[in-house]
Amino acid sequence: MRLWLAVFLARAAGWASRVLGHGGSSLPGAVARAIAPSVLQELGRRLPSGAVLVTGTNGKTTTAALAEHLMRRGGRAVLRNQTGANLVLGLTAALIQATGWRLLPRADLALLETDEASVPRAAAELRPRGIVVTNFFRDQLDRYGELTHAVRLVARGLEALDPDGRAILNADDPNVARLGEPLRSEQVVFYGMVAGWGDPEDSPGDVRHCPLCGAELLYRRRFYAHLGEYRCTGCGWQRPPLTVAVEEMDLVHRRVKVRFGDVAAWVPAVLPGTYNLYNQLAAMAWAWSWGMAPDALGEALNDFRPAFGRMERTAVRGREVWFALVKNPTGFNQVLATLAAEPQAAVGLVAINDDYADGRDVSWLWDVDFERWLPRVAVRQWWVSGRRALDMAVRLKYAGVAAEALTIEEDLARALEGAVDSAAGRVYVLPTYTAMLALRRHLTKQGAVRHFRQG
Amino acid sequence: MTRTLTLGHLYPDHMNLYGDRGNVIALVRRAQWRGIDLRVIAIDVGQPVAFDQLDLLFMGGGEDRDQARVAKDFLERGLVLRPYLEAGLPMLAVCGAYQLLGAYYVTADGQRLPGLGFLPVHTVAGARRSIGNVVAEIRPHAEWPPGLAGSTLVGFENHAGQTFLEPGALPLAHVLTGSGNNGQDGTEGAVRQHVIGTYLHGSLLPKNPHLADCLLAWAAARKGWQLDSALDDRLEWSAHRALLRRFHKRGLGGRHP
Numbered sequence: 001m002r003l004w005l006a007v008f009l010a011r012a013a014g015w016a017s018r019v020l021g022h023g024g025s026s027l028p029g030a031v032a033r034a035i036a037p038s039v040l041q042e043l044g045r046r047l048p049s050g051a052v053l054v055t056g057t058n059g060k061t062t063t064a065a066l067a068e069h070l071m072r073r074g075g076r077a078v079l080r081n082q083t084g085a086n087l088v089l090g091l092t093a094a095l096i097q098a099t100g101w102r103l104l105p106r107a108d109l110a111l112l113e114t115d116e117a118s119v120p121r122a123a124a125e126l127r128p129r130g131i132v133v134t135n136f137f138r139d140q141l142d143r144y145g146e147l148t149h150a151v152r153l154v155a156r157g158l159e160a161l162d163p164d165g166r167a168i169l170n171a172d173d174p175n176v177a178r179l180g181e182p183l184r185s186e187q188v189v190f191y192g193m194v195a196g197w198g199d200p201e202d203s204p205g206d207v208r209h210c211p212l213c214g215a216e217l218l219y220r221r222r223f224y225a226h227l228g229e230y231r232c233t234g235c236g237w238q239r240p241p242l243t244v245a246v247e248e249m250d251l252v253h254r255r256v257k258v259r260f261g262d263v264a265a266w267v268p269a270v271l272p273g274t275y276n277l278y279n280q281l282a283a284m285a286w287a288w289s290w291g292m293a294p295d296a297l298g299e300a301l302n303d304f305r306p307a308f309g310r311m312e313r314t315a316v317r318g319r320e321v322w323f324a325l326v327k328n329p330t331g332f333n334q335v336l337a338t339l340a341a342e343p344q345a346a347v348g349l350v351a352i353n354d355d356y357a358d359g360r361d362v363s364w365l366w367d368v369d370f371e372r373w374l375p376r377v378a379v380r381q382w383w384v385s386g387r388r389a390l391d392m393a394v395r396l397k398y399a400g401v402a403a404e405a406l407t408i409e410e411d412l413a414r415a416l417e418g419a420v421d422s423a424a425g426r427v428y429v430l431p432t433y434t435a436m437l438a439l440r441r442h443l444t445k446q447g448a449v450r451h452f453r454q455g
Numbered sequence: 456m457t458r459t460l461t462l463g464h465l466y467p468d469h470m471n472l473y474g475d476r477g478n479v480i481a482l483v484r485r486a487q488w489r490g491i492d493l494r495v496i497a498i499d500v501g502q503p504v505a506f507d508q509l510d511l512l513f514m515g516g517g518e519d520r521d522q523a524r525v526a527k528d529f530l531e532r533g534l535v536l537r538p539y540l541e542a543g544l545p546m547l548a549v550c551g552a553y554q555l556l557g558a559y560y561v562t563a564d565g566q567r568l569p570g571l572g573f574l575p576v577h578t579v580a581g582a583r584r585s586i587g588n589v590v591a592e593i594r595p596h597a598e599w600p601p602g603l604a605g606s607t608l609v610g611f612e613n614h615a616g617q618t619f620l621e622p623g624a625l626p627l628a629h630v631l632t633g634s635g636n637n638g639q640d641g642t643e644g645a646v647r648q649h650v651i652g653t654y655l656h657g658s659l660l661p662k663n664p665h666l667a668d669c670l671l672a673w674a675a676a677r678k679g680w681q682l683d684s685a686l687d688d689r690l691e692w693s694a695h696r697a698l699l700r701r702f703h704k705r706g707l708g709g710r711h712p
């Protein structure tokens with residue numbers, strides 16, 4: 001009865017807040033947990049195939065979207081939390097949303113993008129059948145203090161993994177790979193790359209030392225930042241053997257040969273950039289570990305459409321507008337690297353907000369390697385916008401962008417309209433999280449993108 | 456003939472936590488715009504350094520583990536480095552580097568770790584992190600070059616350590632918004648000779664061009680040069696003033712250009 005009341009009132013609260021025009025993604029969760037503190041646990045237990053958490057610094061949303069797509073193609077009813085609603089309240093709201101009046105779930109399986117800080121609690125309550133970990137980068141340090149703290153949080157979550165569950169771990173990231181150390185080998189699926197579009201100039205990023213003994217790591221190959229094939233010069237620990245691995249690249253047909261256990265298959269590389277290939281690999285590794293055949297995976301990926309903000313392309317008044325979320329130096333560098341491969345002249349718009357969800361400290365803009373990438377990107381005019389537009393303008397000035405090539409417009413909607421109007425061809429829009437939501441609302445009003453709740 | 460200055464960037468791979476690179480970028484660009492070639496030499500753990508070849512030093516903050524790794528190396532250089540700092544070699548030390556230049560650091564479990572002891576400050580591990588935007592003012596003092604006294608600094612702090620000044624020590628600034636050194640006495644950072652220690656990120660120098668120029672002027676003066684003053688800093692000051700307006704509601708006089 002208490003559970004029913006919690007679900008009923010939470011849904012009423014969610015409905016009211018949507019009618020009032022708020023996003024309403026965490027309110028239902030808060031209401032439900034106040035009435036029945038164990039609501040997440042109890043609703044999770046009713047899901048026939050349980051819950052899977054997707055966590056890590058970058059790529060959570062893309063990985064979850066890909067995994068959902070694969071599962072649906074495989075005939076399963078999947079529920080997912082709203083993009084960004086990835087704290088415990090957001091997860092709770094997602095499960096409530098997918099629960100009917102008789103407390104029966106309308107899904108077989110919950111696929112939950114989960115913030116690192118929420119992993120211990122979410123795992124303790126849901127006892128997930130799977131935890132997918134993408135990578136660890138420095139991100140929003142004002143929230144976690146340190147990188148190693150985020151790693152410890154996810155390690156605690158893994159302790160609550162269902163005994164028959166699987167940890168899907170990125171073997172190429174030493175901090176993710178080390179999470180597999182305390183687990184039994186049949187509990188872990190390691191994914192990684194044997195062949196890749198490795199960039200030898202790419203800076204090593206955040207991890208240079210062995211997570212076990214602290215000695216220097218020696219990389220035989222790096223695919224981007226600190227992701228690659230490594231070995232410790234101290235204790236000899238090395239990248240674990242790969243269960244799911246990219247073995248060959250075919251740049252012409254944008255496809256990759258992936259080995260799943262003993263079976264290899266060519267699958268399309270559905271999104272640009274090495275970082276997205278890792279996300280795709282994570283989603284495929286998970287779907288495969290749940291019994292999907294390699295051929296079926298490749299088939300299912302053919303009609304995948306990316307989530308808004310992760311390099312989505314849309315059209316505004318005849319201009320091709322590309323959106324890519326930026327939230328930390330590594331992600332931003334990867335986006336710039338992807339744009340550098342596009343020869344068409346374009347207008348760029350960088351929109352930086354500093355709300356909690358964006359990270360309040362914008363120091364990270366100085367760790368983005370604009371000095372290296374801007375000369376290779378075919379953008380002749382940069383617009384800067386958002387609450388930290390001026391910080392971004394100063395950053396671009398010091399990266400060598402001339403005053404004539406820089407337009408400052410703090411208002412996001414006006415900046416987007418201005419950038420589109422001034423563009424002959426393409427517009428690249430690179431917003432932080434809350435700036436992306438605001439730009440999306442603006443475009444939805446203009447009818448340019450499908451509605452957020454369906455995104 | 457091109458004028459050249461050399462900046463020693465201490466431990467760029469380990470002490471680079473919050474956009475500290477931005478400080479180096481700002482110094483390089485502002486020198487370049489004045490026709491000075493500012494070369495950057497990365498100084499890593501165990502790497503020999505000829506301090507007499509350096510005109511300027513920079514060191515940022517790192518995660519605890521990285522910091523422990525460099526602390527030993529940095530303190531071993533103390534005997535050689537100190538006389539240069541005493542003689543006026545300019546240095547900017549942010550966050551962890553600031554703490555390492557002080558007398559000592561008391562960890563959460565009561566251990567007392569020695570520092571270089573150049574800045575008359577010491578640091579005690581705090582229970583709570585001080586995190587947030589900072590607005591501070593530099594009060595007039597005989598040590599300051601013109602343009603700094605009475606000006607403001609904007610930045611972002613993120614530190615668990617609480618730093619306390621010994622009697623007679625000169626703070627860099629006094630906070631108007633934010634915690635500063637310890638959240639109690641209103642001071643932020645410390646200065647001795649031409650060494651500036653501070654908790655401010657942001658990055659600090661790009662949005663505080665007067666502080667960047669102060670360091671460059673100190674470095675140039677050791678060569679017997681004057682720093683040609685005027686650069687077009689309208690954009691930098693707009694960014695600076697926007698943060699003043701937003702995070703210090705009382706507003707400050709418009710003494711910046």
Ligand SMILES: [Zn+2]
Pocket residue numbers: 210211212213214215232233234235236237
């Ligand atoms: Zn090791």
